[in-house]
Amino acid sequence: MKKWVALLASVLLVVTGAVGCSSDAGQQSQEGSSSGSPKVSISLWTLNTGWAWLQSAVKDFESANPDIDVELTQYEVDPFKENLKVAASSKTLPDMWFTWGGSLGSFYPENGMTMDLTQVAKDHKWSEKYNKTAIDMSTFNGKISGIPMHLNVLGMWYPKELYQKLNLKAPSKFADFESQLKTLKDNGVTPLAFGSKGGWHTMRLTEQLLEHFAGPELHDKLNNLEASWNDPAVVKTFEKIKEYTDKGYFPMGYSSLDPSEAEMLFYQQSAGIINEGTWFDGNITENGFDPAKFDVFNFPTEQTPTRASVFAEMLQINGASDPAKQEAAIKLGEYLTSVEVVNKYINDYGSPATLGFTVSEKTPHIQPLLDSAKNGGFLITDQALPQEVVQKLFEAQDKVALNEWTPQQAAENMENAVSAYKSKQK
Known part of the structure; x- marks a missing residue:
């Protein structure tokens, strides 16, 4: 009996202590709060x-x-x-x-x-x-x-000084764009500042090529998994990735290059074009450069409407x-x-979703990019596709670049990934 009394006393002591500590803690929280509410x-x-x-x-x-x-x-x-x-x-x-x-x-x-x-x-x-x-x-x-x-809206950025030096201007047609890639390469400049480590940087070019070859309607169906990825437009897209790789239009070893390293090539003007978005004025400033010395154009295609990646x-x-x-x-x-x-x-x-903000002179490219999407936009690929299909796209880009897959095999593997994803949803 004495043991039970002692045990009960101990429990009461612990509970009392706990309540006291809790009360003190609550009081301290309230004392540290101007509103009297717990922090x-x-x-x-x-x-x-x-x-x-x-x-x-x-x-x-x-x-x-x-x-x-x-x-x-x-x-x-x-x-x-x-x-x-x-x-x-x-x-x-x-x-x-x-x-x-x-x-x-x-x-x-x-x-x-x-x-x-x-x-x-x-x-x-x-x-x-x-x-x-x-x-x-x-x-x-x-x-x-x-x-x-x-x-966010994406576009093709370029250094003004480099373009003036080579007598180039923002291209309005796909053929003009490809002609510029050759001109840049012939003048010792890597045309495209893309790093494929992680996959998403090169994906931005892949999706623009797909928009060009497939057109808006088919592109949307592909992203919605409503059309076969084993399609001639997809094959043509991967053929361009291979062609640009073979011609040295990307930085050497770009399949494993970090996008931030590719970005530095762009600032140094040893690479000519990079695909970035409305946030990029801030990146340029953060890296010690002047955004006014760069400009941006919408990826040139004859497709209508001309849509931007958003x-x-x-x-x-x-x-x-x-x-x-x-x-x-x-x-x-x-x-x-x-x-x-x-x-x-x-x-x-960056590019606010908030209405009524004031555009800054130090971010001069936000408004032109937002304006470029007035005719419509397509959702950027790594957000439009299921993530396991996105990973297959990243793999396909790299394997085509490394000559491990043909463009046709890349398209077939994309369709296989889509089919595998769909089968899991049943």
């Missing part, structure tokens, strides 16, 4: 390249919201994608993360990992704050699954986070995409 800590993952402004913006947000702490983690592109995959599989995703649209961003809502923001968008009048295309590209299965951040980027919120964290994440996401923040950091922000 909320949220984790945010983003890219680092082109995002130098973010740390300052987060500090401003924390100053204005002393009840919220933001744990910011930033990665390079490919490590970021890999870390997100690992976190998704281990159910350790952060409270909020940056991602792309299409099949990259859809993975998380399709697997029940994101917060449904449809009602938030309605209550907070997102239709008055964000570009409709960006909202649409952040919507999956009828539900808004991300806070729109960027609306994609949206967003901030998704963890559906498993507790409501207080979700509320704080919404507040942070809307702050980071507000006109106030966009205009403050416009020189580095």
Whole structure:
């Protein structure tokens, strides 16, 4: 009996101590908060390249919201994608993360990992704050699954000085484009600054060639898996990749070249053309160059309408986070995409999905690129296709370049990958 009394006393002592500690902790949280609410800590993952402004913006947000702490983690592109995959599989995703649209961003809502923001968008009048295309590209299965951040348009960039030296101007036809590639090569300049490590950089050229040879209607059907990839237009596309490789139009060893290294060749004018988007003014400035010394043109094709490669980027919120964290994440996401923040950091922000922002003189190519998509756009390939099919495309590009597959074999393997994907969906 004495043992039970002693045990009961011990339990009561522990409980009392725990309550006291909990009370003290709550009091400390409230004392550290101007609003008297417990402090909320949220984790945010983003890219680092082109995002130098973010740390300052987060500090401003924390100053204005002393009840919220933001744990910011930033990665390079490919490590970021890999870390997100690992976190998704281990159910350790952060409270909020940056991602792309299409099949990259859809993975998380399709697997029940994101917060449904449809009602938030309605209550907070997102239709008055964000570009409709960006909202649409952040919507999956009828539900808004991300806070729109960027609306990006890709184009072909070139150094003005180099083009003036060689008496070249932006091409308007595909034949003119190919003639320029030869002129650049004949003058000791690598025509195309592409690095295929990771696959996505070269993919940007592959998709433009496919748009040219297939035309908009077939291109869309291919991306929607509604047409066979074992098609003459696909074969012609891979034939061009092989032709440009054989002619030395890409940097030597480009199949394993990091895109950032290819970018440096472009700045040095040892390479002539690079396919980048509305964020690239910021990249140029960040690397110590003047954006005004470069210009951009839409990939030249006789197809009508002439469409640009486009994609949206967003901030998704963890559906498993507790409501207080979700509320704080919404507040942070809307702050980071507000006109106030966009205009403050416009020189580095990229191409905002936010309406009503002021275009900066230091980002002179955003508006021309956005204008180039007025006739329409196609969703960039690594967001349009299922990821396992995207990986097969990356493999096909490399194997064609390395003479391991013929263009016909590349097209056949693409169709096999599509068939394998479809069979898993039944």
